Amino acid sequence: MTDETPSRRTVRVELGPRSYDILIGSGLLAEAGREIAALLPKARLLIVADERVDDLHGAALRASLDRAGIGHATMRLPSGEPTKSFPHFEAVVDRILEERLERGDAVLAFGGGVIGDLAGFAAGVARRGMRFVQVPTSLLAQVDSSVGGKTGINSPRGKNLVGVFHQPALVLADTDVLETLSAREFAAGYAEVVKYGLIDRPDFFHWLEAKRGAIFAGGPERAEAIAASCQAKAEVVAGDEREDGNRALLNLGHTFGHALESVARYDAERLVHGEAVSIGMALAHRYSVRQGLCPGQDAERAVAHLRAAGLPTRIQEIPGSGFTLDALMSKIAQDKKVVRGALTFILTRGIGQSFVANNVDPAEITRFLEAELAA
């Protein structure tokens, strides 16, 4: 499904009447106007923008929309996870209505996963559903959060607990905008790329081992890695749009990862999501080895690749304190994937051989984490 032009790739997300294209490549921001006009003729746009991203790339986006004769307004929001909250959600919904956007118009999300999740949720509820275009600007958003239609905000009671499934009409992933992303955020997004290999694509993982340098340097391999990631996620989503079944595999590394993020109080100085996922995947592999499910050399190979990408793979690498056994276990038990006492984890039989384990014994996890923390 990935086409073969080196500079531009298209991944189609097949969801019947809600199907859409993800365009990936260099120079896409300059072509945003043309692409949007072709898909949504006469639409007016409300751009919901991350302030930092808007400062860096907003002028290029608006120039492209102007050239295509597309009317637009911009709403700028602070960068960072706290923006994914009720007050900003209400403000975005209100702004959509204030701009008098109608059914034929669209909301455009311009930023990382925070903006995509927030703007998508607002678009999903304003007038009971407005069209929505994603222009993801972080690597994490390009390979993960902009694909699949999960939108939402955080509640004081937990992350991502409020939202809707609302598919975009179009996703435009310009690989050039990643040049201004910090090295740390790039590496964090790369953890999710590696995840697709580790879930069920051993060949992709091997290709990443060979091409990691080129991907970080920004060659055509970067667009290829992003397209392959979108393709992997699109296939899972197409098989399970509303997350009732095998979409759970996408949570590889995330049960541990969410517990770590929570103990770190979502302080991005200490730990960002992709770093938590990297540690979580390393833990899932080491736990699988300990349970006799996975050969030790496969776990070592997965961990070595994450380390080579500059990612943490041990709990002790997180700066600051609080990572006690009790704190971690209580967060793990609170996770929404807990069903009546038994824990659900994504475990693995080797590189690219992950599976959903529904009956994980909390006592085993406790002993494992005790050993990890002591090591």
Place this chain on the structure above:
Amino acid sequence: MTDETPSRRTVRVELGPRSYDILIGSGLLAEAGREIAALLPKARLLIVADERVDDLHGAALRASLDRAGIGHATMRLPSGEPTKSFPHFEAVVDRILEERLERGDAVLAFGGGVIGDLAGFAAGVARRGMRFVQVPTSLLAQVDSSVGGKTGINSPRGKNLVGVFHQPALVLADTDVLETLSAREFAAGYAEVVKYGLIDRPDFFHWLEAKRGAIFAGGPERAEAIAASCQAKAEVVAGDEREDGNRALLNLGHTFGHALESVARYDAERLVHGEAVSIGMALAHRYSVRQGLCPGQDAERAVAHLRAAGLPTRIQEIPGSGFTLDALMSKIAQDKKVVRGALTFILTRGIGQSFVANNVDPAEITRFLEAELAA
């Protein structure tokens, strides 16, 4: 599809995997526990209740749930349209999460359309969609708002502008609880019953002419009228779940009606929704006569039936001032059913022969309303 037991009727809303039953009849509140336990075994419930309704009927509902061993908590909210707003929406979502309801649990809406719309919206977004049971207690909610999955709240920028489509798992319409509804609210709900006849069911309209007294008195005809109304709405909804097409016919009387409600500032002392719809339907019929579309005697017959039910049919019957030509026309032009200058109205060729008219000339409507206001 309506079964033939006089005391209990079931209407099925056919929406593929989102299909559900509406149970209608006497004594249903006492059986709520059994019905819910059969459909959602082990579910815990958060009852979102209209304060007034809860005072009158909450004990009966909870006793029934207790008998069935269903765990429940209750959140009481003030009666009245202002409850359908962002702050209450956030509070209900928060309460759902605080109660730690999970995917197998459910939110139960206990009240009129205000509570159903609000609780349904909150259920639609908490954990990206929780199960939801409607126990509508006003006639309007039993025949209209609890059927079809439209949920939402008002915005300072307009009514019902924020929400989602979220279908209930079950609707329980106990006709006994209507005994405590005020006569005025009962008549207002009856306007929507008449609407189904006037849209496309002339036989139902004739039956209503014959049975109005019994329906108001509370005989078995009441459950029959409610079931027939649900059936009518269910058929429209099944053909157009997301309101892209012929669902528009359900707006008979509503373009005029919304303008009247808005000019009356949604002050329930002056005008409630069903009354506005009654006047709106009368206006739609008289306008259709004036345009040579509808025989005069059909319009007179429709109006006579509404009047006999105690409903207003002329703008001048609304107490208070403000109903100027300018005020009404500016509200009509703001209505979301306006497409590029031309107005959309539901007009009619006679009793039960309504149709969507997309090209109504605003100048004609202006002249018509001028004559109405002068009459």
